[in-house]
Amino acid sequence: MSEEYFWWTEEQKAISKQVREFVAENFEEAETYFWKTEFPWPLVKKVAKEGYFGAGVPKKYGGMELGPTGSCIVAEQLGRLYAVGHVFTVSMLAGLEQILRFGTEEQKQEWLPKIASGEELGALCITEPFAGSDAANVHTTAAKDGNDWVINGKKRFITGAGVSGRYFIYAKTSDDPGDRKQYSHLTSFIIERGRPGFSLEKINPLIGFDNVPNGVINFDHVRIPDKNRVGEVGKGWNVMMAGLNFERLIGAAVFGGLFEDVVQVLFNYTKRRIQFNRPTLTFPGVQSEIADIIMKTKVSRLYTYYCAHLLDEGKEPMIEASISKLFNTEYAREIGVKAIQILGGDGLTKFLPIERILREAKVGEIVAGTNEIQKMIIYRFSAMLPLFNKNLRYRWNDDVNAPIISTRDSKFQGMDLNEENVLKVIAHDYKVSPGLYMTPDDIREDIGGSRSEIRKILESLEEKKLIVSNKDRQGKTTLVKASYDGLQKAFPLSYYEWYPSWYKDSDKF
Ligand SMILES: Cc1cc2nc3c(=O)[nH]c(=O)nc-3n(C[C@H](O)[C@H](O)[C@H](O)COP(=O)(O)OP(=O)(O)OC[C@H]3O[C@@H](n4cnc5c(N)ncnc54)[C@H](O)[C@@H]3O)c2cc1C
Numbered sequence: 001m002s003e004e005y006f007w008w009t010e011e012q013k014a015i016s017k018q019v020r021e022f023v024a025e026n027f028e029e030a031e032t033y034f035w036k037t038e039f040p041w042p043l044v045k046k047v048a049k050e051g052y053f054g055a056g057v058p059k060k061y062g063g064m065e066l067g068p069t070g071s072c073i074v075a076e077q078l079g080r081l082y083a084v085g086h087v088f089t090v091s092m093l094a095g096l097e098q099i100l101r102f103g104t105e106e107q108k109q110e111w112l113p114k115i116a117s118g119e120e121l122g123a124l125c126i127t128e129p130f131a132g133s134d135a136a137n138v139h140t141t142a143a144k145d146g147n148d149w150v151i152n153g154k155k156r157f158i159t160g161a162g163v164s165g166r167y168f169i170y171a172k173t174s175d176d177p178g179d180r181k182q183y184s185h186l187t188s189f190i191i192e193r194g195r196p197g198f199s200l201e202k203i204n205p206l207i208g209f210d211n212v213p214n215g216v217i218n219f220d221h222v223r224i225p226d227k228n229r230v231g232e233v234g235k236g237w238n239v240m241m242a243g244l245n246f247e248r249l250i251g252a253a254v255f256g257g258l259f260e261d262v263v264q265v266l267f268n269y270t271k272r273r274i275q276f277n278r279p280t281l282t283f284p285g286v287q288s289e290i291a292d293i294i295m296k297t298k299v300s301r302l303y304t305y306y307c308a309h310l311l312d313e314g315k316e317p318m319i320e321a322s323i324s325k326l327f328n329t330e331y332a333r334e335i336g337v338k339a340i341q342i343l344g345g346d347g348l349t350k351f352l353p354i355e356r357i358l359r360e361a362k363v364g365e366i367v368a369g370t371n372e373i374q375k376m377i378i379y380r381f382s383a384m385l386p387l388f389n390k391n392l393r394y395r396w397n398d399d400v401n402a403p404i405i406s407t408r409d410s411k412f413q414g415m416d417l418n419e420e421n422v423l424k425v426i427a428h429d430y431k432v433s434p435g436l437y438m439t440p441d442d443i444r445e446d447i448g449g450s451r452s453e454i455r456k457i458l459e460s461l462e463e464k465k466l467i468v469s470n471k472d473r474q475g476k477t478t479l480v481k482a483s484y485d486g487l488q489k490a491f492p493l494s495y496y497e498w499y500p501s502w503y504k505d506s507d508k509f
Pocket residue numbers: 090123124125126127131132133134156157158159160206209214363366367368369370371372373376
């Protein structure tokens with residue numbers, strides 16, 4: 001039984017039990033659709049009847065109002081029903097967060113009850129032939145015609161293509177290079193199945209997604225009313241980004257239940273599989289691999305619900321949602337590989353529900369922004385955090401005769417601001433951090449003075465070849481270091497010498 005975290009509400013705990021029971025009752029049926037490669041319509045209808053599609057929809061619009069955490073709880077369990085889990089998540093992602101944040105009251109009243117009822121499925125349509133990771137490079141156009149919009153273009157890799165009734169799309173509404181630069185060239189719309197000119201072009205045969213249709217949809221002069229536009233014209237990128245954190249989180253949560261199923265299969269199987277007169281469970285190597293899978297299962301689940309909690313609180317966890325998605329999909333691949341290895345040949349057959357997780361994991365590493373893109377987001381957003389941008393100053397500590405990160409003033413503080421002393425500051429930095437450059441602000445912090453005074457002195461020192469510098473594209477000095485001549489001029493050689501106490505004088509030269 002999965003852990004119910006202490007911060008979950010009573011309602012969330014109750015839904016967790018309820019949906020788990022639902023999955024237990026319907027697991028066998030889900031398997032039959034997998035074997036028949038048939039879209040599980042009757043099961044999807046059952047999920048709808050239970051009201052699970054409304055997990056994240058506020059009660060006043062017909063939902064359960066369980067927030068992102070509640071949506072994860074439901075997704076985690078429904079994910080164990082494979083195809084059902086995929087269409088459940090994608091149906092929520094096709095508008096829920098976007099309409100909640102950017103929709104008008106009329107739009108909320110029109111669309112949220114539809115999402116909650118699950119009577120028709122939703123599809124999220126970002127990707128195009130020329131817009132993959134570069135999701136802003138949308139070619140599908142939306143042109144205003146009176147009070148309508150006319151849509152032309154194609155979207156590909158759309159999960160739930162064909163079976164869905166509601167398509168949440170992003171289209172280009174401006175060709176102005178200025179708008180493109182500002183990411184204000186996109187607008188989001190909802191398009192219903194059945195609109196003239198809107199058709200299903202292709203269904204992709206894929207590595208995973210056995211009985212989930214995924215394909216290309218075509219818009220040939222599809223006319224929709226302005227009331228189907230979500231958010232302001234030109235704000236589609238913001239709508240897309242707001243939806244993506246939720247998408248990544250749900251995409252991560254969906255693996256949680258599968259991981260636990262894998263562990264159950266592994267214990268069950270290895271207790272009963274005898275090799276060398278012993279159950280394979282007794283081999284230390286097998287135990288170690290199962291322990292590794294359990295560790296990954298627990299860690300990834302905890303982080304997923306931490307991230308869900310941040311979203312519950314109305315935060316924008318860009319970094320956390322990306323980490324969660326990256327973590328869970330990579331872990332899913334690693335868990336899949338390990339689990340198959342533990343099960344030997346049986347693990348490779350479709351008779352055990354294990355090989356699937358490996359295929360699903362590979363899909364997971366690509367959808368909702370590839371894992372390389374997640375790393376890009378984690379890096380870029382982290383690089384802006386003050387926490388990671390502290391100016392760490394190493395100062396020479398005479399007591400221990402070593403450089404230590406310190407908040408003490410530099411020993412050059414209060415000295416006259418002239419070339420000789422600035423060179424000393426820079427040369428001293430060689431003793432402290434031999435391989436690193438200093439910023440002009442580091443120098444200023446050490447000796448004082450104004451930026452322009454320091455800049456002038458640095459220019460002069462560089463002309464005399466006493467320092468070397470690194471410059472930005474505008475030719476402005478960003479980093480400096482003492483040259484060999486500069487080091488010689490600033491201090492005697494003995495100033496830079498350093499030997500451990502055990503080093504013999506006789507070995508020095
Ligand atoms: C099964 C499945 C279901 C999907 N469902 C949907 C859906 O419902 N709706 C939807 O809109 N889309 C969907 N997608 C599309 C999915 O989101 C894209 O496939 C994904 O964003 C990657 O785009 P791409 O396939 O065009 O790869 P590309 O963008 O062409 O990337 C190819 C490779 O280049 C790397 N790369 C690209 N740019 C960079 C960079 N700047 N730095 C480092 N590496 C980079 C990528 O990481 C990748 O390894 C689905 C895809 C699949 C396979």
